[in-house]
Amino acid sequence: MERLLEAPLYPALYLATLSLHLAVISFPLGGAVILPLLEPARGSAAEVLRDVIRRPLALSIVLAITAGVAPLLFLQVLYPEAFCAAGAILGLWRPCLVAALAIAIILACLVRSALFRRWSLGARLAVELGILLSLGAVGMVFTISRQLGERADLWRERAADADLWSLLWSALPGGAMVLLSAVVGCGVWVLWLLRRSQKRGQISPGERFAAEETVLWICLPLTLAITGGIPLVLGDGGAPLLRRGLIVASALTAVGFALRLRRLALGRLLATAAALCALAGILLVREARRVDLLGEAFDPGSLAAAAEKGGIVAFIVCTLLSAGAIAWTVRIALWEPDGDTGASAGREIS
Amino acid sequence: MDLPRTPPFASEMLPPGLWIAPLAIIHLFLAQLALGGGLLITFFEWQAKRQGEELLREFLHRIFTTLVLITFVSGVICGIAVWLTLALVAPRGLLLLVREFHWLLAAAWVFLCLQVAAGTTYWMHGRFLSYRRRLAVAAAFALAAWLSLFWVNGVLSFQLTPGGWIDDGGVWAGFFNRTLWPMIAGRTIASITVAALAACIAAHTIGGHDPADRADIVRAATPLLVPLLLMPGAAVWFLCVARGLRGVSVTGAGASITVVFLLAAGVSFVLGGLALITLRGRRAGLSLPAAILLLALAFIATTATELLREGLRKPFLVSGALYSNGVLVEEGEELRRVGVEAFDTWPLRDEDHYPAGAVRHGRRVHRLLCAACHAPRGLNGLLHLSRRWDREMLLFNLRRLDRLKPCMPPFCGSDADLEALADYLLWLREEG
Numbered sequence: 001m002e003r004l005l006e007a008p009l010y011p012a013l014y015l016a017t018l019s020l021h022l023a024v025i026s027f028p029l030g031g032a033v034i035l036p037l038l039e040p041a042r043g044s045a046a047e048v049l050r051d052v053i054r055r056p057l058a059l060s061i062v063l064a065i066t067a068g069v070a071p072l073l074f075l076q077v078l079y080p081e082a083f084c085a086a087g088a089i090l091g092l093w094r095p096c097l098v099a100a101l102a103i104a105i106i107l108a109c110l111v112r113s114a115l116f117r118r119w120s121l122g123a124r125l126a127v128e129l130g131i132l133l134s135l136g137a138v139g140m141v142f143t144i145s146r147q148l149g150e151r152a153d154l155w156r157e158r159a160a161d162a163d164l165w166s167l168l169w170s171a172l173p174g175g176a177m178v179l180l181s182a183v184v185g186c187g188v189w190v191l192w193l194l195r196r197s198q199k200r201g202q203i204s205p206g207e208r209f210a211a212e213e214t215v216l217w218i219c220l221p222l223t224l225a226i227t228g229g230i231p232l233v234l235g236d237g238g239a240p241l242l243r244r245g246l247i248v249a250s251a252l253t254a255v256g257f258a259l260r261l262r263r264l265a266l267g268r269l270l271a272t273a274a275a276l277c278a279l280a281g282i283l284l285v286r287e288a289r290r291v292d293l294l295g296e297a298f299d300p301g302s303l304a305a306a307a308e309k310g311g312i313v314a315f316i317v318c319t320l321l322s323a324g325a326i327a328w329t330v331r332i333a334l335w336e337p338d339g340d341t342g343a344s345a346g347r348e349i350s
Numbered sequence: 351m352d353l354p355r356t357p358p359f360a361s362e363m364l365p366p367g368l369w370i371a372p373l374a375i376i377h378l379f380l381a382q383l384a385l386g387g388g389l390l391i392t393f394f395e396w397q398a399k400r401q402g403e404e405l406l407r408e409f410l411h412r413i414f415t416t417l418v419l420i421t422f423v424s425g426v427i428c429g430i431a432v433w434l435t436l437a438l439v440a441p442r443g444l445l446l447l448v449r450e451f452h453w454l455l456a457a458a459w460v461f462l463c464l465q466v467a468a469g470t471t472y473w474m475h476g477r478f479l480s481y482r483r484r485l486a487v488a489a490a491f492a493l494a495a496w497l498s499l500f501w502v503n504g505v506l507s508f509q510l511t512p513g514g515w516i517d518d519g520g521v522w523a524g525f526f527n528r529t530l531w532p533m534i535a536g537r538t539i540a541s542i543t544v545a546a547l548a549a550c551i552a553a554h555t556i557g558g559h560d561p562a563d564r565a566d567i568v569r570a571a572t573p574l575l576v577p578l579l580l581m582p583g584a585a586v587w588f589l590c591v592a593r594g595l596r597g598v599s600v601t602g603a604g605a606s607i608t609v610v611f612l613l614a615a616g617v618s619f620v621l622g623g624l625a626l627i628t629l630r631g632r633r634a635g636l637s638l639p640a641a642i643l644l645l646a647l648a649f650i651a652t653t654a655t656e657l658l659r660e661g662l663r664k665p666f667l668v669s670g671a672l673y674s675n676g677v678l679v680e681e682g683e684e685l686r687r688v689g690v691e692a693f694d695t696w697p698l699r700d701e702d703h704y705p706a707g708a709v710r711h712g713r714r715v716h717r718l719l720c721a722a723c724h725a726p727r728g729l730n731g732l733l734h735l736s737r738r739w740d741r742e743m744l745l746f747n748l749r750r751l752d753r754l755k756p757c758m759p760p761f762c763g764s765d766a767d768l769e770a771l772a773d774y775l776l777w778l779r780e781e782g
Contacts, residue, residue, distance in 0.1 A: 013456075059470065062423050065430065066466045070459045072433070076448045084356035084441035087434070091359065095369075095438060098431040105423065159357045160697035310521035311453030318457035318497070322464045325490055329464075329471040332479065332487065 004291050007303035010078050015283050017070035022279060023185065025064035028057055028108065029139060030186025032132040033179060034218060035111070039125050045210035048203050052193045052211065053186070057131070058108035065101065077306055079290075081297055082149035089148055089158045090141070097141045104134035139178055144171045150290040152297040177233055180222050181282075184253065187219030188275050191260065191268045209263060216261050223254040234285060242288070246281035249274050351671070351678060353449075356441045357696040358676070360721035363728035366439030367674070371660070373432045375653050379544070380425035382537065382652070385499055386545025387418035388465075388492030390574060391472070395485040397570055409559075409567050413552045414473055417545070418491075422469060426462070439722060442676040443667035450521055451505045458501035464494035499537060507533045509668050510659060511592065516670050532588035539577045539584060540652060543625070546574035547636075547645040554638035568636050575625045581618055592662065610661055614654035621647045665752065665759035673759035675722045682762045689764035694718045705777070712774025715767045726778050733778050744772040 004011050031053040038046050038053075076083050087094050107130050110116055116124065144167050148158065158167075191212060198208040227250040234243055256271025291298050359366060391410050398406040436444045448455070468491035476484055504525040508515065515524030553559065553567035624644055628636050636644075665674050672678055677685060685693055694714060704710040716726065724732045736744060748768055752760040761768065 062426075063466060065423075065426060066462055069426075069430070069462065070456060072430075073448065073452060073455055073459065076437075076445065077452050080445045080448070081354040081356060084354065084437055084445065087437045087441065088357040088359045091438070095431055095434040098427055098434065101430075102424075102427055105427075155357070156697060160699060160701065162699075306449060306452070309450060309453065311451065311457070311525075315453040315457045315460075319460045322460040322494070325464050325494070326467040329467040329487060329490065332483065333467075333471045333475060 004287055006300035007307065009307050010074055010303050011287060014071055014074035014078055015280070015287065017067070017074060018283060019276075019279055021064060021067040021071050022283075023276070024060060024067050026182040026185025027060045027189045028064060028104070028131075028186075029135050029179065029182035030184070030189075031057055031060075032104075032128065032135050033183050034186060034215070035128040036125055036132065037218070038214075039128060040121060041214075043210075044207050045214050048194070048197075048207045048211040049190065049214055052190055052197060054111045056193070057111060058105055061101070061105050061108055061135075078303065079149060079294065079298065082152065082294060085152075085155045085159070086145045086148040089155070089162050090145060090164075091162065093141055093164070094145060097138045100134040100137045104131050104138070107131045107134065136175075136179065139182075140168065140171060140175045143175045143178060144168065146290075147171050147174065150293045152294050173233060177226070177229065180226055181279075184219050184223050184226065185275060185279075187215050187257070188253075188268075188272050190215045191271070195268070212260065216257050220254060220257045220261070223250060223257060227251050227254060234289075239285075239288065242281060242285050246278060246285060249278035249281055253278060351446075351680065353442045353445055353678060355694065355696075356445075358694060358717045358721060359438050359441075360699075360717045361725050363725050363731075365723050365725045365728075365730050366435075366721070367723040368729065369435055369439065370432060371657070373428055373435060375656050377425055377428035377432050378656060379649055379652050380421045380428060381499070382541040383544050383548060384418060384422035384425050384465075385492070385495040385538075386541035386543070387414075387421060387548070388488070388495045389542055390545040390549055390571070391418065392485065392488045392492045393574060394570065395481075395488045399481045399485055405563055405566060406570055409553065409556075411477060412556055412558075413549065414476070417548055417552060419469060419473060422465065422495075440667060440674075440676060442678075443672055446668060446672055447505055447509075450515070450524065451508070454501045454504065454521070454525060458498045461494045461498040461501070465491055465498060468494060496538070499541075500534060503534050503537060504530050506659075509666075510663050512669055512671060528591040529588060532584055532591055535584040536581065536588060536655070539581050540648065542574050543578045543581075543621075544645060544648050544652075546571045547641050547648060549574075550636045550641035551638065551645065554641065572628065572636065575628060578622055578625045581622060585615070585618065610654050610657045614651055614658050617647050617651040617654060621651060661757065664757040673762070675719050675759055675762075677719070677759070677762050682760065685762040686764055690715045690718050690767045704774075708770045708773040709777045711767070711770035712772070712777070715763055715771040716774055719761070719763060719767075720771075732775055736775055737779070741772055741776060744775060745769070748772065 035050065035053055038050050107127050110127055111124075111131070116127065119127075147170065148154065148167065194203070194208045194211055197203045198205060203211075227247060230243070230247050230250060234246075252274035253271050256267045256269070256274055259267030259270060261267070391414065394406045394410050398404070398410075433444070468487050472484070472487045472491060476487065479487065504527075507529040508524045508527055511527045511529045512524050513519065513527035515521070515527075549571040550568050553564050553571070559567070621644060624640070624647075628640070663669060663674075666672060667674050667676070670679065673682075681693075691711060691714060694717070698704070698710065698713060698717070701710065704713050716724075716732070720732060724730055724735070727733050736747075739747060745768060747754060748761055748771060750761075751758040763771070
């Protein structure tokens with residue numbers, strides 16, 4: 001952890017932008033898990049929930065891709081050798097994930113169309129499983145890439161023989177944890193989206209609470225499982241205080257979900273805040289472990305030199321200008337009447 | 351300068367350098383379409399506001415998803431594909447650019463975020479906004495797209511003409527290099543042109559408009575072809591400031607570069623001529639076949655221009671600093687002295703496939719010095735390129751490749767490396 005703090009600017013920027021990316025990607029990734037589960041279900045709660053997840057699915061993938069560009073950039077500043085070594089070992093697998101992303105976006109556009117609703121259950125399930133597989137493949141490739149990148153001791157061996165199956169096998173626990181966490185993250189997003197839909201008069205309070213109950217009964221046990229799984233997955237990684245904080249944050253997310261099941265507004269806020277803290281915690285623990293594993297391959301001195309390269313003022317000015325303009329557009333998006341992102345847009349796409 | 355020595359990547363059939371070209375060209379064309387689309391919607395919104403024209407507003411609403419959002423999203427995805435492929439085939443080039451320009455690339459990213467935010471707002475809420483606010487959101491989208499282009503283009507033009515950066519002039523000396531502004535002018539003009547042509551095609555193909563409405567929309571888009579008349583000026587400007595680069599002078603140009611240059615110039619000339627004819631007969635408007643033809647020509651011109659830019663840069667990834675095979679110019683001497691095996695210590699992936707000794711050594715030399723552009727076999731493969739050379743000829747030519755072909759970097763290996771590479775090529779020939 002101390003080595004990470006020797007040049008704190010880049011780790012801070014990397015973690016901030018990665019948190020943003022992961023917070024956004026949790027919606028489509030978790031949604032891609034929830035949608036096939038809900039597909040056979042009947043009743044208005046399932047219908048409302050499906051609609052709430054399907055409508056912004058494509059847009060959320062696009063937002064996640066855009067948010068993912070900056071962490072990719074800062075990752076190369078922080079760990080240049082690790083990034084390229086992992087890329088060379090994985091070969092074409094890493095560039096090919098872009099095709100999976102494109103497929104996921106096309107399928108996500110399809111599920112929000114009116115045409116999709118008229119398809120048979122099997123066809124709908126196939127499309128939704130296609131989204132899950134595509135996004136899951138992207139997640140797995142990045143998980144493998146990260147794990148490879150942090151094991152400098154394995155680079156030489158893997159450069160001679162990549163042995164992708166063993167890499168995939170060793171990345172499975174991490175990948176499963178990412179998927180479960182994404183479902184929980186999606187659950188938090190859904191709570192807010194249902195609230196917004198009710199406020200706009202798109203659903204009744206009864207429909208909202210029925211849909212909330214469904215999603216909470218999916219997310220609550222998963223959150224408890226994640227809380228229990230954290231010590232197993234992390235082992236001795238990260239500072240003890242940080243590890244304990246992570247477990248507490250995860251447990252508080254479960255408490256928030258339980259409170260929301262009792263229809264307390266505080267539950268949604270608590271679950272959101274705790275989930276964000278858990279996300280920040282896991283990222284910090286992960287980076288601290290990566291720096292420990294990389295040893296000499298991580299050089300804080302080169303980061304200090306990189307920070308002195310010109311352009312930081314331009315970046316700050318552009319960020320301020322852009323943030324102001326984004327806040328203005330978000331204000332319009334939140335306060336203006338809802339546009340045609342729902343059924344009418346679906347009809348157009350179909 | 352110190353760049354990490356990452357594991358080199360070698361392909362057996364298709365030279366990795368060729369993977370980048372189609373991806374980059376498609377990315378560029380889509381990005382230009384998205385930028386031009388932003389400028390087009392701003393122009394149409396402004397016209398609609400001035401003339402109270404509902405037709406244009408309705409048309410914008412119908413084409414926005416296809417013309418702007420889809421092209422923008424596809425452009426971003428292609429951009430990421432280019433980036434990840436570059437990390438594989440030219441890792442040291444990418445690391446150099448990231449190390450020097452990460453703040454400026456991050457600045458481009460924040461404008462990309464603004465583009466997404468403004469585009470989404472326009473798409474979701476545009477119909478419900480006041481004229482003025484709608485115009486402002488459209489302008490924010492277009493401005494963000496252009497500023498994003500500005501930062502990225504600076505880094506691309508730096509690769510061609512690094513300017514004072516070479517003499518340790520710093521990031522800004524490299525960014526504000528002499529080809530920055532002509533390239534930005536050219537790309538902006540190209541963006542406006544392709545968007546205007548795409549709008550004409552959309553006007554003809556989208557249902558629900560009567561012929562008079564279609565003609566009105568096409569006429570409204572036609573003024574956006576006017577900047578195309580400035581393209582020859584931008585091209586001449588670029589060639590003037592790029593003077594001194596290999597290929598810009600007629601004597602130093604390779605045949606392929608000359609062909610690509612003539613293609614780019616010829617297609618641009620035809621495109622400009624047709625646009626001029628269209629502008630003169632503005633009342634008749636641009637027909638669907640003519641718009642499709644012009645858009646196809648614009649794509650060819652974009653492709654040829656990009657190939658020309660790549661060709662002019664060779665044998666470098668960053669002119670004067672980094673060769674196209676990822677060897678720094680300043681590393682050349684050391685490499686010649688210590689040899690490839692001391693420089694590239696990464697194991698071979700398929701080591702048992704090669705007979706021990708000189709052939710294995712030669713494979714290593716190929717991987718470090720040649721594999722970025724030449725696979726052993728297949729398109730542009732070494733086996734094909736050297737098929738008529740015997741051993742003596744191989745040694746003679748490989749040693750002075752940079753003098754035989756100006757687009758090739760000098761051979762940066764020891765005498766033993768040269769012999770080993772010749773052995774490897776002869777072994778490949780025996781293997782068939």
